[in-house]
Amino acid sequence: MGRKEVHSGSEVMEDSCGSSSLTPWINSERNTETQSDNEEKEDPNVCYTENEANEEDVSPIEQVALTVPTTDDPSLPVLTFRMWVLGLLSCMSLSFLNQFFSYRIEPLTITAVSAQIAVLPLGRFMAATLPETKFKVPGTKWKFCLNPGPFNVKEHVLITIFAGAGASPVNAIHIVNIIKIFYKRNLDLYVALLIVLMSQVKV
Incomplete structure (x- = not known):
């Protein structure tokens, strides 16, 4: 009726009409290749570890990666007396000075970077000299301290934002x-x- 021929390790069945059909082992090879391709694709439901997530936040610039941390410390005080005093002073000072010097033929512009550098020793000086006594607002349960601890990076950043707002024309x-x-x-x-x-x- 029909005849069986073997071509390079695969069995091909030919009938009297000349049609052919592939054997099941070729289909199994295709299924194996499809499974391997699916395994190579990333699963969107995979949860990355903390180290892998932090690697994405690391800056490609070496100087920035060495100086800027990728983690947050929620225990650092932010809205402190030092921040408000230095922030408002830097904002008003840069606003007045830039407006005053803008009437010159060659105007002098003072950027927020200058205030950022200047307030660092002032903040550390206030942290070393201000009393640590806690004050209570009358009629409320709210308490605040003039010196909650060392001058930290969050206070410094907020003061720089204040200075940048005052430095703009x-x-x-x-x-x-x-x-x-x-x-x-x-x-x-x-x-x-x-x-x-x-x-x-x-x-």
């Missing part, structure tokens, strides 16, 4: 200058302050 200050200098008109202080503040609001 004020957009509407030129309107106030034109009204007073070019048009020779007096502008009320509260009106001028309102114009400056509203120009800084970004929607």
